Amino acid sequence: MGQDNYVRIFDTTLRDGEQSPGATLTSGEKLEIAHALARLGVDIIEAGFPAASPDDLEAVRQIAVEVGNRSPLPGREPPVICGLARATKGDIDKAWQAVQYAARPRIHTFLATSPIHMKYKLRMDPEAVVEQVREMVAYARSYCDDVEFSPEDAGRSHPEFLYLVLGEAIKAGATTLNIPDTVGYTMTDEFRTLTAGIKAHTPGIENVVLSVHCHDDLGLATANTLAGVQAGARQVEVTINGIGERAGNTSLEEVVMGLHTRQPFFALETGIDTTEIMRVSRMVSHYTGMAVQPNKAIVGANAFAHEAGIHQDGMLKHESTYEIMRPETVGWQQSALVLGKHSGRHALRVRLAELGYEVEPGEMDRIFARFKEVADKKKTISDADLQALMVDERYQPREIYRLDGLQVACGTMGMPTATVRLIGPDGSEHVTAAVGTGPVDATYKAIDAIVQMPATLLEFAVRSVTKGIDAIGEVSVRLEANNGNLQTRTSPQSGREQARTFGGYGADTDIIVASAHAYLAALNKMLVASGRYDSEPWTVVSEQLTVTDH
């Protein structure tokens, strides 16, 4: 049970967060985010839902191997690596296949307990639900000493029934009990009362960790989570930037900074290194393509925006009048302009290391070349510029088609035209021109004519990385395949097969070039998923996958 004043941070960015429409991540991106979460000091990483698809299972397994066996911070154990499973043997088998390689594996299984879910979704009566929970928690426990159970839609379940189900889960071996407000329905008072009731009335609760998991449909996820903590929860389930289905999950950064800023009020601690928050926030926003609005608490662009004025006026004595935390605490940098066209490889390597990027020797040539290319166009290269470049560099684990040349003419004269040269998977060169409604449309039509992977553009967004007209533009796109042959994934909640969507990201001072990169990145992911080409390198290890005997 650990110290009673320690709140465990259970990050589900890679599971519940990644279920957001359009937030689909490649395995490579998931792995990089998992490393960043470990450096942030997260206690438990819910790395995915292995039963969703073979890709999902493999991604969780890879995180278990690589992140689950490495101490991320001095004096810290590797994070617990957790896999989600519905309360079935098949799902639990798959979760264990994936997480068993971690030093500290966890299986998280769940079954709905609200009348509406039992009746319409499960079509089970309450007795059968209790029996299945008992059996499946015991089954999970037969694999693994660390088992979490969640009564889905607890927020709309009868408290007395929850006490019963949770008590049985404890008897069957659950070590963490999680209370999800699955649909974001409860008011803060209600959720506090629910959690306190479970803490007071569940037999055996004193021997397990109580956890809360909230959704933000009515804007109350952070408040409800903190209320749960006040009522005795010592694990909180959160995501970076509050991403997740619909209005998303509880934001890690809000809960952590609430506990941190009001430490005397709560008298609780977390293991989070708050100065890593901004870096992980930006990484997750880049990789998922889920923008953070400027007025987002803690990590929004304006969250500390009064700063400038205060310093300009030299009114340092006023700081605490309108400021309850320092921007440095969460890793905001004053976008220091550190590098320029005369900066050398060493300076670049040092700065990248400070930003948390370990660059392999083989990688440095390409990164330095891109850096010089930008530095030739742009006077100063900020940290944000470097981060954008690194994300662009590392976003494409496997390039099937590569952009080799692009030429665009557009404007008000009416016939936007793009000529594209791509290098194909066999090294051959393809050149095509197309006319479109605008330069991006023309570019994408030309790429389509070569790649022949029918897709619908769901979202397209550009933003400038830094101030100034000559800034790098970041483009993120999200595509859906137009043919049904692509892999689908199973939703853990509804059990339905869902079409996968594919995100792409590009960064360049020319936003049309960045748009081409982003589109190709998404198409390349889709091509890999279609099975037309070999999958990403790491999947060669998948032959090792067998259910471990026990």
Added chain:
Amino acid sequence: MGQDNYVRIFDTTLRDGEQSPGATLTSGEKLEIAHALARLGVDIIEAGFPAASPDDLEAVRQIAVEVGNRSPLPGREPPVICGLARATKGDIDKAWQAVQYAARPRIHTFLATSPIHMKYKLRMDPEAVVEQVREMVAYARSYCDDVEFSPEDAGRSHPEFLYLVLGEAIKAGATTLNIPDTVGYTMTDEFRTLTAGIKAHTPGIENVVLSVHCHDDLGLATANTLAGVQAGARQVEVTINGIGERAGNTSLEEVVMGLHTRQPFFALETGIDTTEIMRVSRMVSHYTGMAVQPNKAIVGANAFAHEAGIHQDGMLKHESTYEIMRPETVGWQQSALVLGKHSGRHALRVRLAELGYEVEPGEMDRIFARFKEVADKKKTISDADLQALMVDERYQPREIYRLDGLQVACGTMGMPTATVRLIGPDGSEHVTAAVGTGPVDATYKAIDAIVQMPATLLEFAVRSVTKGIDAIGEVSVRLEANNGNLQTRTSPQSGREQARTFGGYGADTDIIVASAHAYLAALNKMLVASGRYDSEPWTVVSEQLTVTDH
């Protein structure tokens, strides 16, 4: 004080929301938003801080005249039009100059009551603060029967001192007392206790309306506001999309939908027509350039995103398993594809009216021409496309320079070039070419060479309005003038002069053309503010402005 179960919605989008960095609005935009807020059913519109600048005063006055004298909905009075004033005679005079034209004017004055603000900001002792509150509330009341008083930073003030100050404000004539958590510091429990304490211990509180005003620095604004309501507040101060300084204010849509979705829990009512929420949300996002993140509660693009899958599967019986409110309730449309290239003027006019746009006969020619232009390129025109066009049409109340032609060449060959033709204020034609780091940079450099209004680009963002590669792209930019001669505005909280920033918006199927429109829109606003050209048409009435005798 009215029905005890009615919660008044006090919208401060145009005052506290507009203080967000970069959210600066023109008077024309403010007026259009005020009309939309009235249709939404807001009870009180805080239209601005008239002492900030002559422009701010005039914008409030215009809203008082035009929105404050018109019944927006059957059976409804015109909304109360409120102006903010520091607790000084000068500010109160200006607030009254602006709001007096409304059928139901209100003056809202404030003074800080927390030890830290009294000591460092006001440099006043508590006795002097009480005396100034007494005098200035009485002074405001001498103009106006409806006076609101806020003890700034109440969240960090001593409760006993608040009871005293607020009691004096009531004796001096205040009719609404507002409790601001100015820095977003309080936990939900604390704010509930604070509000309940004020309700219980302030002499005379039973004769006034108690109000709450929260900020979202720790992600708790909505929860704290609802806790305040549970503790007896019957006015809530909110903004559309939760915009506002730093992490913003409480979101109108979250509080209203909390009260609405959980009506049996609260047993309270508002006057809001919830089906107008999405329309106002989009308008405010367009005009302010403040994007709404996809995982924003109620109004984010994903808030109801599970919908599609459910309908596709025909699993209607499942709706309530994961859905606590219907998208129609807040005015989400299934982006019905209603118009195409064969649609006529009548169909367009009808659809625009359904979307809430009243089109003047003179305006229709230009709008129809733009509609046909888009329809020629794009098969179907959705509601979102139409809204983007309307916003683009109406965004520029005064064009100093107008884009007459643009020709751009860019790509990977390295020398992005733009040729721009502008029509100047005297009707003369200017053509310039420029090279840049990308097509947008080249376009902006060419425009700069003609317009000669030195500015720094603070933000640049593009997003596609609808699905599909041929979609309309929306561009929003934010500029800061590089010369100090432009008008500044006074911050109500710090009293400091702040540089104004200028937003611009453009929409086109060619994102480079849209970028040019957006940049010119922002530059035109800046040119007007510089005083180099006549201001917008309506300011000719400013000669009527005199302090009314009393």
